[in-house]
Amino acid sequence: MHLVRDIEAGLPARDGRQGGSRSAGHARVRHILSAVTTVAVWLLLPSLAAAQMASVPEVRLELQGILESQHQLQGQTGLVAAVRFPDGSIWEGVAGWADPTTGEELRVDHRFGFASITKTFVAAVVLQLVDEGVLDLGDSVGDFAGPFTYVNSSITIRQLLGHTSGVYNYTDHPDLVGLMRQDLNRVFSPEEMLAYFLEPPLYFAGSGASYSNSNYIILQIIVEAATGNALGDEIRSRLLEPLRLTATTFGGDEPPNGAVPTTWSDLTGNGSLDNFSGLYLAVSHNSARAAPGSMFSTVADIASWAHHLFDPTMFTAPTRSNMLDWHALSGVGPVWTGYGLGVQQFMFDGTEAWGHSGWISGSRSIMVYAPEYGFSVAAVDNDATSSHGLTAQAFVEYLRSLDYTTTAVEEPPGLHPVSVYPNPVRVGGQLSLSRETDARFELYDLLGRRVLVSSGDQEAVRLDATAPGVYIWRLVGTSEGGSGILNVSR
Numbered sequence: 001m002h003l004v005r006d007i008e009a010g011l012p013a014r015d016g017r018q019g020g021s022r023s024a025g026h027a028r029v030r031h032i033l034s035a036v037t038t039v040a041v042w043l044l045l046p047s048l049a050a051a052q053m054a055s056v057p058e059v060r061l062e063l064q065g066i067l068e069s070q071h072q073l074q075g076q077t078g079l080v081a082a083v084r085f086p087d088g089s090i091w092e093g094v095a096g097w098a099d100p101t102t103g104e105e106l107r108v109d110h111r112f113g114f115a116s117i118t119k120t121f122v123a124a125v126v127l128q129l130v131d132e133g134v135l136d137l138g139d140s141v142g143d144f145a146g147p148f149t150y151v152n153s154s155i156t157i158r159q160l161l162g163h164t165s166g167v168y169n170y171t172d173h174p175d176l177v178g179l180m181r182q183d184l185n186r187v188f189s190p191e192e193m194l195a196y197f198l199e200p201p202l203y204f205a206g207s208g209a210s211y212s213n214s215n216y217i218i219l220q221i222i223v224e225a226a227t228g229n230a231l232g233d234e235i236r237s238r239l240l241e242p243l244r245l246t247a248t249t250f251g252g253d254e255p256p257n258g259a260v261p262t263t264w265s266d267l268t269g270n271g272s273l274d275n276f277s278g279l280y281l282a283v284s285h286n287s288a289r290a291a292p293g294s295m296f297s298t299v300a301d302i303a304s305w306a307h308h309l310f311d312p313t314m315f316t317a318p319t320r321s322n323m324l325d326w327h328a329l330s331g332v333g334p335v336w337t338g339y340g341l342g343v344q345q346f347m348f349d350g351t352e353a354w355g356h357s358g359w360i361s362g363s364r365s366i367m368v369y370a371p372e373y374g375f376s377v378a379a380v381d382n383d384a385t386s387s388h389g390l391t392a393q394a395f396v397e398y399l400r401s402l403d404y405t406t407t408a409v410e411e412p413p414g415l416h417p418v419s420v421y422p423n424p425v426r427v428g429g430q431l432s433l434s435r436e437t438d439a440r441f442e443l444y445d446l447l448g449r450r451v452l453v454s455s456g457d458q459e460a461v462r463l464d465a466t467a468p469g470v471y472i473w474r475l476v477g478t479s480e481g482g483s484g485i486l487n488v489s490r
Contacts, residue, residue: 123342
């Protein structure tokens with residue numbers, strides 16, 4: 001069901017200064033910087049406390065023991081995992097080798113192909129565009145692109161995101177692998193994937209639900225038509241840059257930005273693993289799987305991404321509700337219990353988790369976030385032999401037993417009763433407040449300069465003249481207060 005599992009199986013200022021005396025101006029600057037520093041320190045406290053959890057020797061030993069146990073049980077060449085705790089700290093671990101024949105070590109900073117976890121990034125871009133009014137979940141393919149043979153132009157964005165379109169899965173086509181292998185440096189376009197590798201639809205749109213990578217190829221075309229930008233650029237400016245996911249790249253149009261380990265696959269079908277590294281990084285392979293599955297990253301970045309993706313401030317409340325509206329898909333295993341809009345639902349022995357799994361020749365991966373506890377887990381191997389459900393469940397069973405209240409930081413009264421979303425927000429976008437307030441909204445850059453002030457009695461603020469960057473926001477003139485960090489992207 002996951003991308004290229006079948007493709008590759010068995011084959012090789014305003015300056016906010018105002019008038020007044022110099023001393024009064026200095027006093028204002030000191031007051032603003034003091035307020036900014038207070039907010040910044042408070043916002044950093046969770047990660048300071050979190051370091052205690054990630055550094056507890058017993059916790060680290062237990063997590064490493066779980067990783068090594070799963071490696072021995074499942075027999076992967078190598079297995080890497082990361083855990084992001086509710087307080088912000090990250091544990092990372094390695095078991096096994098990149099190349100046992102040469103002694104090449106596997107490292108936590110190695111970049112892996114995370115396959116269908118890419119879909120969560122694509123879905124996040126689409127859902128942000130929905131929040132901005134650029135797209136609507138009810139918009140149809142024909143509104144932006146096509147016509148395409150075997151693609152009903154009335155199929156909606158919601159149906160594409162949730163795999164209910166009925167469009168044939170192009171990665172099941174028997175001719176795809178051969179064309180990809182003719183020229184490993186060939187760059188495929190999403191339109192070529194639809195033109196060459198589609199078959200008649202499996203069912204009428206909306207009458208069934210089955211996993212199809214073609215849905216995300218079509219979403220790539222829609223995003224690029226709606227924004228005028230390449231999908232990779234949208235992912236970078238909206239997600240990777242503001243969230244500081246510096247080890248993550250969109251493989252559809254750029255190579256990994258760090259070392260990639262040796263990867264393995266059974267190229268001849270004889271039951272033995274062969275070196276797959278050349279094909280793993282081939283331009284033809286990564287451009288062919290673009291939106292459905294081409295992201296390269298580290299386990300730490302992916303564990304952090306899970307936290308950001310499911311943060312309630314990432315999308316408006318209605319959009320988040322739509323994303324997490326689960327439905328069943330045909331042909332999936334017992335751990336994968338539902339699909340929303342670009343995200344999977346899992347159940348691990350009674351504990352619900354959200355995220356996505358991924359599978360390409362050379363690596364199998366999983367990303368899960370447990371909303372009841374607030375931790376996230378990412379794991380990946382370098383030979384695609386893992387049972388990622390078993391790996392994730394082993395970590396979840398231990399992590400849910402920990403007492404996270406021992407490192408919790410008490411929130412100062414009245415500091416965050418009002419929240420803002422989406423966060424990150426784009427330049428020129430609309431920033432919404434979680435409820436109407438008569439407070440004045442103020443935005444400061446990290447030098448303490450006020451760059452925006454908006455009157456009260458509102459539920460939204462426009463950011464028309466705000467440059468990309470990191471800002472401090474606060475509500476002033478009311479007892480309810482509110483403050484925080486705001487990321488503004490291009």
